[in-house]
Amino acid sequence: MFAEYSASELTAIFAMQGFAGLILFSVLVLMALGLAIIFGQMGVINMAHGEFMILGAYITYLTSNVFAEYLPSLFVGYFFVAMVLAFGVTFLLGMAVEWGLIRFLYKRPLDTLLATWGLSLILQQLYRTIFGAREVGVSLPDWMMGSYALTDIIEVPINGIFVMILTLVIALSVYWLMYRSGWGRQVRAVVQNRPMASAVGINTEKVDRVTFGLGCGIAGIAGSAFTMVGSTGPTSGQLYIVDTFLVVVFGGAQSLLGTIASAFSISQAQSTMEFFLSGSMAKVLTLLFVVGILMLRPQGLFAMKIRH
Template sequence: MSVDMLLSQIFNGLSLFTILALMAIGLAIVFGLMGVINMAHGELMAMGAYMTYLTSVIFSRWLPGVMGASFLVGIVVAFLTTAAFGLLLETVMIRHLYKRPLDTLLATWGVSLILQQVFRQVFGPINVSVPTASWLQGAWSPMPGLDLPLARVFIIALTLAVALGVYLFLFKSRWGLRIRSVMQNRAMAGAAGINTARVDAVTFAVGCGLAGVAGSALTMIASTGPATGQQYIVDAFIVVVFGGVESLIGTFVSAFMIGQMQSLFEMPFSGSMAKAAILLLVIVALYFRPSGLFSIKVRR
């Protein structure tokens, strides 16, 4: 195996890492910080991808002169749309199911099935694609024989920017302080005057909005269909559990490790065998560290 091929596979692993990380960061906020098993998280990613597609269609028809900005606008539209849907979902359904994980799982699974049918009715059963912006076309050649698509390089930068934004939001803002307080001790946070219901709604909305950003990033790598979310939801849960349910750093590192292993294992094995090998390694790791690689110790 040549060095160029190895570097190419590592870069492919980085591309998979970006999707897993964006998907899992939002899921870690909803599942890790709130304890809500949201089976519709994958469909929220697909919703973000469809919103990016709609934005590109609108720009191509009515604003062709600024078509290059459609993807950036699509990211913002995807985040706002999925965050608003998440806020509505939390207000109408999720807040009535806290501390009932099985009921939450079944309810959100039903929401995911409904959303899949809505996508089929509105956009059709055939996958749709978002045209690559002119400034993201082409490749970057850091060395002879190695060409890295600019679209994927941009997505890697987007993932790092989102991770930094989430860190600043959770650890450097007053809302982040409220969220961490409610996560560690809900009763004491409420006694201190924090509106725990509002914090839950904002937390769930932000987690859903990040799924929408993951959907936008996905449009630069693959097409989008009604069942797109189901292809990533299991992997995202594995990433969150493997990294540590309440650790965002663990989620980020876990996404990187699984993305790289998936890419490298596909060289000697098939795609299905690579996934099976990764799942086996995750099971062995969780046997020795049931709380994940980066579990957080808090006083309950």
């Protein structure tokens, strides 16, 4: 497999695929952070998580069109507006879904799986009706175009660098929110002992609603980032939902550090193997490796101790 390449070519291949893996890692981390909050903190299996991501992508697409048509002089900064709108809309929709559907299904994981799977089908058809079945892409501002040459044969796209920086900022923000803020302490108190948290005055229903909304909002931001590296279609979210669940379970459902470490491992493995093997074979080998690790360590790479 490697014999037909020289040492310098292999170095360049591993470097380029490693960077491509970092871009995939960025999207997976943004998706998985939202899912880790929903699944890890609330125990809800949200099969519509990919559709929340695609909603954020469509909002970014619409925002780019509005700026290009009516505010061309401000087009250079449209993405930041789109990202805020994507977060706001998906956050509010997530809170509405929790209020109208999820709150009746707590402690019934299979029911949440079926209900959110049905919601994902509804959202897919809604996107298909509004935006059409064809995939759409956004126009990037000039400062995101092009690539940066690391060496004579290794180049990295500027929009990929931007996505990675965005991921780092969001990950640090989530860490601060979950482990350094008062609201994060309330969330962890509810996770560890819901009756006691309620007894000391924490509004557990509000914590659940905001937590679900936050997870969906982060998925919306992931959708904005996704438009930088791929085209958007009604079913695009389904391409990432399995990998995202894999990342969360492999890393440890209640560990943000585990989520990041798992996303890095899976994205790098898939990106490198896809160059030498087919994409489907790369996914199969990655899945087999993860299943093997989970057989030895069912709680995932990292696990948080929970009081019952």
